[in-house]
Amino acid sequence: MSTITCMSIAGAVKHVCTSKCTHRGCVPHSPRVEDPIERRSHVPRIVANPDDGHHHSSSSLTPTASPPLPLVNHHSVALKPRAATRVNAGRAALSVVAEEKKAICVLTGSAGVEGTVTFTQDGDGPTKVVASFSGLAEGKHGFHIHEFGDTTNGCMSTGPHFNPAGKKHGAPTDEERHAGDLGNVVATADGCEWEMEDSQIPLSGPNSIVGRAVVIHELEDDLGKGDNSEIGTQGKTSSTTGNAGARLACGVIGLTPQ
């Protein structure tokens, strides 16, 4: 029970209100759990105005001291006062750590040629290529990335040279080249160990070569500057194949641990 002010027809009446009270205007006065914002917007506050010219008893105009309402939301979860947000004015120095990516291709075929090619790329830099072949005849051999990592029909199902930019065949140093044009490797009587770098064969991103194929050819690649008299046939097609001849060995490029 608590003492409240009821407004009856006769005016302000101070009395003790109980749960059984039927006095008009009487509402229980126990503290309610409610949204303090809603309370503020719907419950008018009684404010004493000593200059309104009327006599008022202190009990009718002085707001009763009510206990502070707990801060709650509509889900009855107590709200903790939010600590002042700290703004960290100090900024850590930006550091860029290059991510090294590595891929490998193991080449096999029916011509007795085998090999491995590793690809290493630091961040977005050029890709380093290290190749080792056995079984090659001495001389130059066309060396390409072909579009598909599909060897279901041997090296023929790896498709054409990887060419995302839609260019003509060329040398690795040419502006006009397929991304997959890596030129020639040179084999000697001791075998073939070959290293190079190239900027058009990344190991990630939309033009990644991972999942595509490496092909080593029978003949020297003419780098797009040779006979191109039989376009569309299996003949002289310097601007698409470099006239590098048969596909001796191939393999699919896959990611490998660092």
Ligand SMILES: [Cu+2]
């Ligand atoms: Cu090729």
Ligand SMILES: [Zn+2]
């Ligand atoms: Zn090409």
